[in-house]
Amino acid sequence: MPPDANFEQSSAAFLKCFVKPADSAKARRELPLLRQEGQSVETYAAKFNNMNNRITEGTAIGSTTLAVYFQQGLARRISSALVSSQTIATMQNLALVMAAAEEIESKLDLSVKQAQVEVPAPGNPHSNKQGRFSNRGSGNANSQFGTSIRTSVC
Numbered sequence: 001m002p003p004d005a006n007f008e009q010s011s012a013a014f015l016k017c018f019v020k021p022a023d024s025a026k027a028r029r030e031l032p033l034l035r036q037e038g039q040s041v042e043t044y045a046a047k048f049n050n051m052n053n054r055i056t057e058g059t060a061i062g063s064t065t066l067a068v069y070f071q072q073g074l075a076r077r078i079s080s081a082l083v084s085s086q087t088i089a090t091m092q093n094l095a096l097v098m099a100a101a102e103e104i105e106s107k108l109d110l111s112v113k114q115a116q117v118e119v120p121a122p123g124n125p126h127s128n129k130q131g132r133f134s135n136r137g138s139g140n141a142n143s144q145f146g147t148s149i150r151t152s153v154c
Contacts, residue, residue, distance in 0.1 A: 027054035031061070035073045041105045044073065045098045066094040071101075078104050 031051050036044040048070055055061065061069075071079055071091065081104045082097070090096045 021057050024055050024057040027051045028058065028061075031055070031066075032069045032072070034069070036075045036078070041074070041078065041098070041101045045070070045102070048073070048098075063094050064092040067092055067097045070094060070097055074101055077108060081108065 031048070034044075034048055034051060039047075052061070052066060068091075071082060074082065078101055082101055083091070085104070086097075086100050090100055
């Protein structure tokens with residue numbers, strides 16, 4: 001290793017020396033199967049990068065292939081938004097796909113939070129209930145008419 005090596009070169013040399021070939025092969029097999037599954041995009045991206053860094057044997061996986069693997073592992077709502085909103089150039093670069101996915105996740109989470117804001121029921125500014133039946137009275141369904149239904153037995 002040259003004396004003026006940067007961090008990436010140093011970490012690659014370290015991993016090459018200390019990662020077992022079997023672990024490298026396992027990471028190569030599992031990387032395309034890695035899924036977000038309830039994690040944030042940031043956590044999924046960190047796990048994806050960690051697994052990719054363990055691949056030290058054989059030919060390196062290209063950035064376009066890595067970007068495709070990452071996108072395929074994203075949650076469906078994020079993946080769909082990503083595909084419909086990004087350029088082909090972005091979708092072929094792992095770092096750009098990761099950044100775009102994190103941005104989309106934050107926008108989707110914000111829109112969900114805004115949709116969950118409860119509006120007080122009409123006539124009761126302190127009510128947290130929402131919906132068209134929130135001011136409905138209780139009791140007999142016919143109580144608004146002041147009568148009740150009677151049945152006679154013959």
